Structure formats: C-alpha cells, structure tokens
Amino acid sequence: MAADGSLAMSGTAGVSAGRANSLQRFARRRSTIAFVMTLPLLVVIVGLVAYPAAFGIYLSMLNRRMTAFAGTLNFELLFESETFWMVAFQSCFFAITAVLLKASIGFWLAHMLHHIPNNRQRKWRGMLLVPWVIPPALSTLGWWWMFDPSYSSINWLLSIISVPEVPWLGHHWWARIAIIMVNVWIGAPFFMIMYLAALKSVPEQLYEAAAIDGATSWQRLRYVTLPMMANIISITVLFSLIVTFANYDIVRVLTNGGPRDLTHVFASYAFQVGILSGNIPRGAAVSLFMFPILAICAFFVLRSVTRRNKEQM
Amino acid sequence: MSRNGITRRQVLRNGAGVFAAGALGAPMVHAQGTGGTIRCGFWDHWVPVGNNAIRELCAEWGTRNRVNVQVDFITSVGNQNLLTIAAQAQSRSGHDILSFPTWEPASKAEMLEPVDDVMGRLTQKYGPVNAAAEYLGKIGGKWVAIPAVSGTQFKPACVRFDLMEQHAGIDIRAMWPAANQRGPGAENWTWDTLLAAAEKCHAAGVPFGIPMGSFSDAVDTVGCVFAAYGASVMDARGNVTVQGNAKLRQAVEYMVRLSRFLPNDVWAWDDGANNRALISGRSALIFNPPSAWAVAKRDAPQVAEKCWTVPPPSGPEGRFTPYLPYFWGIWSFSRVKPAAKALLEFMSERTSAEKMTTTSNGYDIPPFVSMNDFAVWANEGPPTGTIFNYPIKPHHNATASVAFAPAPAEYAVQAYQQGLNTKTIARISQAGETVDQALGWLERELNTIRRGG
Numbered sequence: 001m002a003a004d005g006s007l008a009m010s011g012t013a014g015v016s017a018g019r020a021n022s023l024q025r026f027a028r029r030r031s032t033i034a035f036v037m038t039l040p041l042l043v044v045i046v047g048l049v050a051y052p053a054a055f056g057i058y059l060s061m062l063n064r065r066m067t068a069f070a071g072t073l074n075f076e077l078l079f080e081s082e083t084f085w086m087v088a089f090q091s092c093f094f095a096i097t098a099v100l101l102k103a104s105i106g107f108w109l110a111h112m113l114h115h116i117p118n119n120r121q122r123k124w125r126g127m128l129l130v131p132w133v134i135p136p137a138l139s140t141l142g143w144w145w146m147f148d149p150s151y152s153s154i155n156w157l158l159s160i161i162s163v164p165e166v167p168w169l170g171h172h173w174w175a176r177i178a179i180i181m182v183n184v185w186i187g188a189p190f191f192m193i194m195y196l197a198a199l200k201s202v203p204e205q206l207y208e209a210a211a212i213d214g215a216t217s218w219q220r221l222r223y224v225t226l227p228m229m230a231n232i233i234s235i236t237v238l239f240s241l242i243v244t245f246a247n248y249d250i251v252r253v254l255t256n257g258g259p260r261d262l263t264h265v266f267a268s269y270a271f272q273v274g275i276l277s278g279n280i281p282r283g284a285a286v287s288l289f290m291f292p293i294l295a296i297c298a299f300f301v302l303r304s305v306t307r308r309n310k311e312q313m
Numbered sequence: 314m315s316r317n318g319i320t321r322r323q324v325l326r327n328g329a330g331v332f333a334a335g336a337l338g339a340p341m342v343h344a345q346g347t348g349g350t351i352r353c354g355f356w357d358h359w360v361p362v363g364n365n366a367i368r369e370l371c372a373e374w375g376t377r378n379r380v381n382v383q384v385d386f387i388t389s390v391g392n393q394n395l396l397t398i399a400a401q402a403q404s405r406s407g408h409d410i411l412s413f414p415t416w417e418p419a420s421k422a423e424m425l426e427p428v429d430d431v432m433g434r435l436t437q438k439y440g441p442v443n444a445a446a447e448y449l450g451k452i453g454g455k456w457v458a459i460p461a462v463s464g465t466q467f468k469p470a471c472v473r474f475d476l477m478e479q480h481a482g483i484d485i486r487a488m489w490p491a492a493n494q495r496g497p498g499a500e501n502w503t504w505d506t507l508l509a510a511a512e513k514c515h516a517a518g519v520p521f522g523i524p525m526g527s528f529s530d531a532v533d534t535v536g537c538v539f540a541a542y543g544a545s546v547m548d549a550r551g552n553v554t555v556q557g558n559a560k561l562r563q564a565v566e567y568m569v570r571l572s573r574f575l576p577n578d579v580w581a582w583d584d585g586a587n588n589r590a591l592i593s594g595r596s597a598l599i600f601n602p603p604s605a606w607a608v609a610k611r612d613a614p615q616v617a618e619k620c621w622t623v624p625p626p627s628g629p630e631g632r633f634t635p636y637l638p639y640f641w642g643i644w645s646f647s648r649v650k651p652a653a654k655a656l657l658e659f660m661s662e663r664t665s666a667e668k669m670t671t672t673s674n675g676y677d678i679p680p681f682v683s684m685n686d687f688a689v690w691a692n693e694g695p696p697t698g699t700i701f702n703y704p705i706k707p708h709h710n711a712t713a714s715v716a717f718a719p720a721p722a723e724y725a726v727q728a729y730q731q732g733l734n735t736k737t738i739a740r741i742s743q744a745g746e747t748v749d750q751a752l753g754w755l756e757r758e759l760n761t762i763r764r765g766g
Binding site: 064065067073074077080081082083149150151167168169170175255256257258259260261272273275276277278279280282 | 392395396399416417420423526527528576577578579580581582583586589590593595723726727730731736739740743744754757758761764765
C-alpha cells in the first residue's frame with residue numbers, strides 16, 4: 001500500500017497511477033473502496049431501520065390528527081394510563097416467561113436428540129421442527145379452535161377424565177398461560193436446533209477428559225457443556241427475546257388483548273390504539289417503549305458475550 | 314440541404330413543433346370512454362354474492378357515462394380496510410372512492426371531499442337519513458362521506474321463538490309480527506322483561522348469547538342498553554359525564570345483573586361467538602344482523618326456521634337499535650371528484666340500494682329511513698318474514714344507536730375501540746370491583762382520551 005493509503009500498483013500501472021488525478025487517487029483508497037462496498041448495506045440499514053425508527057419517533061411527537069407538534073404529550077398520557085402500565089407488565093411477563101420456557105425445553109430436546117444415533121436423528125429433527133415451520137397465524141388459529149370459549153376440544157378431552165372446564169381465554173391468568181403455551185410451542189424448535197448445532201460442536205475430547213477425571217453427568221453438563229454453549233445460549237435468548245417482545249399475531253388471534261386488556265402486549269396494544277382507534281401518534285409512542293427495554297437487554301447480553309470471548313482468547 | 318434554403322436545424326425545429334402541437338391537440342382517449350377512470354375500493358361483503366350488485370351497478374353507470382370504473386373489494390378481515398385507509402391517507406394516493414367503516418369519516422374528515430351537494434339532492438328526494446348516520450358522517454356541519462348501503466347493518470335481537478316461548482313464556486312472533494304493526498304485549502318488550510327471560514333461559518340451559526368482550530357486537534349491544542337508560546359517558550362537547558350520573562349507574566347495575574345469566578365465557582367472545590351459539594342451538598337470543606340466521610339457513614336449517622328478528626327491548630329513555638354503518642368517501646386528492654360524486658349518487662338511488670340489499674339477502678341497510686320498506690325483508694325465509702323487523706320500522710318507535718354517542722367522534726372512536734363500556738361491566742362482574750371503582754376507572758380512561766385530543 002502506498003503512503004497515502006491507495007493500493008500499490010506495479011509496472012506500467014504504477015506509472016499511470018503517478019499521473020492519476022486526485023479523484024482517481026481518492027477512488028483507489030482502501031477506505032473509499034470499503035465504503036463503496038458497504039454502501040448497499042448502509043442503504044438497507046438507513047432505509048429499513050434508521051428511517052422507520054426516526055419516522056416512528058417523529059410520529060409519536062405529533063397530535064392525534066398529525067397536524068401539529070405535541071412534544072412529549074403522548075408519552076405523558078401513557079405514563080398516566082393504568083392500561084399502559086398493565087400492558088408493560090404483561091409484555092415483560094410474557095416475553096421473559098416464554099423465552100425461559102422455550103430455552104429450557106429447547107435445551108432438553110437438543111440433549112435428547114443429541115443422544116439419538118445420527119441415522120435416526122433426522123426424522124425426529126424434522127418432526128420437532130414442524131411447529132416452527134408452520135406460519136404462526138395459521139397454527140395460532142388452530143390453537144384458538146382448541147381453546148374456543150364454547151367448543152374447546154381440550155376441554156372436551158378433559159371432560160372425559162372428569163376435569164372441569166377451563167376458561168382458557170375467558171379468565172386472564174388462563175388466557176396468559178394459553179398465549180405463552182402457544183408461543184413456546186412455536187418457538188421451542190428454534191432453540192432446539194440452535195442448541196443441537198452447538199452441542200455437536202463441543203469437542204468429544206473434553207467429555208473424555210471429564211470422564212477420566214470421574215465427572216458425573218451433572219458435572220459434565222455444568223462444567224463442559226454449558227460453558228461451551230454459553231455464547232450460543234446468550235445470543236439465542238437475546239434474539240428470541242426481541243422477537244417475542246414484539247409478538248403480535250398470537251395475542252391478536254387468541255384473545256385480542258382481552259379479557260379487560262389483561263393479555264395485551266406492546267405490539268397488539270399499539271395496533272389497537274394506533275390503527276383501530278385512529279390515534280397513530282399514540283400508537284407509535286406505545287411501540288417505541290419496546291426499544292429502551294430491548295436495548296438494555298441487548299447491551300448486557302452482548303457485553304457478557306464479548307467478555308467471554310476475551311477470556312477465551 | 315442548405316442548398317434548398319432549408320437547414321437540418323430548421324427541419325428538426327419544425328418537426329418538434331408539429332409533434333408538440335399534435336400531442337397537445339390530441340383527444341384524451343381512455344379504455345372505455347372519454348370520461349377517464351375512477352378507482353373504487355369497496356368493502357368486501359360477507360355475503361358471497363354481496364359484491365355482485367356493486368360490480369353490476371358500477372359497470373352500468375360506467376357504460377352509461379363512458380367512464381372506466383375500476384372496482385376493488387377490500388376485506389375487513391384482519392382490518393385490511395383500516396390499514397388501506399391509513400396507508401392511502403399517509404401517501405395521499407390510491408383509490409378515488411373508498412369504503413370507510415363507522416368512525417373513519419370523522420377520523421379522516423380533513424382529507425375527504427365534502428359531499429353536501431350530493432347529500433342535499435338525495436335527502437330532497439328520499440327524506441332524512443337516520444340520526445346516527447348523520448352523527449358519524451356530518452363533521453363540523455359538512456357531510457364528509459355518503460352513508461353507504463353495502464355493509465351497513467343494524468343489530469336487533471335474533472330470537473329462537475320456540476325456546477323463548479317454552480322457557481320464558483314469551484310469544485315473540487305475536488309481539489312483533491311480520492307486519493307494519495305491533496302485536497299484543499309489544500309494549501312489555503323492555504330490558505326488564507329481557508332480564509327475566511334471560512334468567513329463565515339460563516336456568517333451562519339455553520342462555521342468551523350476548524358477548525361482553527371488546528369486539529363490536531359486545532360494545533354495540535351494551536351501547537344500546539346504555540342509550541335505553543339515557544346513560545352517556547361523555548357529552549357532545551367532550552365533557553366526561555361519569556361522576557354522579559345516576560342513569561349511568563342504573564345502566565351499569567342492569568348490565569351486571571344481566572351478565573350473571575349469560576354463559577361464563579362471554580368475556581372472551583368475539584363477533585362470531587354469538588353467531589355460533591345461536592347456530593349450534595345453545596342460545597335462545599343474540600343481537601346480530603341476519604348473517605347468523607343466513608348461516609344457520611345453510612348449516613342448521615332446523616335452527617334457522619325457528620329464528621325471528623325483533624327490535625331490541627326498550628328502556629326508560631326509549632328503544633335503541635345498534636347501528637354500524639359504512640360510508641362511501643372521496644379522497645380530497647382524487648382527480649375525478651365530479652365523476653366520483655355522480656357515481657356515488659347513482660349508487661345511493663333507491664333502485665340501486667334495493668338491488669344491493671336484495672343481493673345481500675337483506676343484510677345491507679340503506680341510510681334513508683324511507684327505504685326501510687324493501688320487499689326483501691318481508692319475503693326472506695324460512696320462516697317467511699323472519700327478518701321483516703330487521704330494519705327500523707315506524708311502529709318500532711326505535712332510534713338507531715351508536716355506542717358512545719353523542720361524544721365527539723374523535724373521542725368516541727377511542728372509547729369504542731377499547732370497549733370501555735364492556736370493560737366497566739367486566740371489572741365489576743368478573744374482577745369483583747365495586748361499581749364506584751369501575752366507574753372511577755372509566756372516568757380516568759375517558760379523561761386520558763380527552764386530554765390526548
């Protein structure tokens with residue numbers, strides 16, 4: 001590389017480079033080439049992330065008719081609303097519970113699969129991935145039929161063994177459980193496949209060494225498997241937390257936020273306030289509340305990943 | 314070329330001039346005629362053949378006026394129509410004419426072309442529109458959209474007359490015969506009578522299917538009970554009128570009593586649950602347009618032939634029938650406003666309205682009171698005359714009701730979509746709050762809405 005950072009040329013090209021004007025030298029700089037090559041990505045990020053985010057912030061600061069600047073009024077009104085704080089609690093409760101369950105079930109399933117011989121593993125993997133592959137709106141509709149307030153097939157099965165009817169969608173705690181159940185059913189296979197891949201990458205020698213040292217199966221899990229999978233677990237949990245936090249379709253199809261708004265999450269409440277009630281700025285303000293919560297989660301998770309990477313280096 | 318005195322430059326210049334003159338002077342030629350193109354986005358009808366009438370009417374008007382009318386049908390399933398309206402309002406482009414559900418004309422009033430001229434001519438011809446349509450479509454003294462025929466519905470009571478007679482001793486067909494007159498005992502068809510009947514039918518295992526969630530059937534039904542008791546939560550100027558409102562307390566207490574005799578799961582019912590309760594034979598009464606009966610006619614004819622539609626009961630302040638209209642509006646950014654107005658005027662004519670209502674098996678309700686006498690409502694069956702009392706008739710002595718009226722539409726829509734009236738009842742009946750606690754919550758929510766504008 002030349003002193004000015006441009007790429008080194010040889011032979012006649014080097015001679016012609018000497019005659020190149022400043023524009024050509026600028027075009028040949030590594031930084032310029034790097035910028036040009038990242039330009040498509042920058043366009044995508046600005047167009048699909050930065051602009052919508054900035055527009056969302058702008059919208060949230062308008063009045064209901066979107067004709068005048070209202071400052072932080074929409075946020076102030078949300079802070080004063082009991083319903084909003086209920087929605088905030090439910091969003092956190094739903095996301096944290098669902099992600100923990102998905103991670104635990106996915107981890108357990110991955111272990112079970114890992115111990116099945118490779119030739120028989122494929123069909124189990126395929127079957128267990130089915131809930132994740134079906135479009136969520138469609139599978140949720142199937143669940144809704146099973147939870148239907150009047151004609152629940154689950155209740156019909158329960159009645160065979162003399163278990164009283166469960167108000168799956170009519171009572172708020174049952175409705176919350178139903179929503180979490182469906183989310184876990186859909187999302188657990190994702191964790192399973194990620195953890196299975198991570199398990200396969202753990203060197204077998206580590207387990208052999210642990211066995212020689214007389215480690216129990218719990219100690220192998222605690223001191224070999226988990227440390228080796230820590231980064232994958234962190235990243236998967238973060239990714240799932242973001243997706244689960246922004247979930248909309250399950251709540252919309254199963255309960256529409258009812259009963260008494262006790263199952264609304266940020267996304268479904270934002271839709272109700274913004275689109276259905278014709279208050280787009282307030283809806284934008286609701287949806288923006290997801291950002292700081294997720295940003296804090298992302299900060300801590302990514303920091304722990306970076307620390308672990310440094311320790312391992 | 315210069316030898317002939319004509320330069321190449323002159324030839325090019327003159328050629329360009331001739332081309333420009335020809336292009337400017339050319340007639341505007343369109344696919345069908347010279348009147349241009351109108352793009353319409355109408356509501357996609359529940360009734361499978363319901364769109365046919367609109368398609369035919371648009372084609373007929375387009376041919377007659379040599380205008381190309383493009384018709385799209387936009388479903389309300391998944392709120393696709395609301396999303397379309399929001400997107401077109403934001404981008405200021407899209408259709409010229411769009412179907413606007415109940416509250417949207419008020420919400421988009423500033424972006425809609427006033428249609429006072431069209432409404433003036435129509436009301437001159439057919440008399441007044443019902444007051445609820447005027448409340449929703451006339452904003453700031455101007456008609457911003459035309460009350461539509463297609464999609465507009467009432468939600469009177471659809472009663473299983475056999476179960477009602479067997480368990481509650483009420484002969485509902487005798488009370489409200491398929492004729493323009495009341496029968497014996499019609500004056501006793503009050504909300505108190507309904508409460509007594511609800512208790513008996515509940516005990517008999519066929520409870521009334523009145524939803525109490527936050528979907529429109531629930532909000533509309535509770536809204537008409539509140540109206541019958543004179544209980545409004547916000548006045549026309551936007552003042553919250555919850556505190557010390559004896560009529561509101563009376564209406565709330567009535568609904569709490571009634572909810573004890575409804576199925577346990579009504580708090581989770583959507584707009585289809587009451588239909589299913591009727592069609593499956595598990596309910597003796599629901600509040601719904603004739604769509605539930607129409608589905609029963611197809612899927613459970615033995616149920617359909619025992620259904621009879623009657624006006625809702627009356628309360629201390631009168632009888633109120635839940636009303637959920639659609640509107641046809643013209644965007645202010647449309648470039649074919651005169652033609653769009655002419656098309657909508659044609660579609661609102663009596664003959665056009667009757668065609669739409671007949672095609673939809675009586676589902677569609679015209680906005681003009683004088684049109685509530687179409688033959689379809691008398692002829693549909695079985696049993697013949699089952700939906701005779703579906704539209705409001707003079708002998709019903711009823712008023713079309715919109716939940717949360719007379720509050721300003723911009724506040725009412727928020728209270729309506731959040732189902733504040735049904736949630737107030739649920740807080741008492743389901744969550745065990747006192748009436749005062751629930752009304753306190755209602756007042757706080759309404760104040761928040763009011764402050765936000």
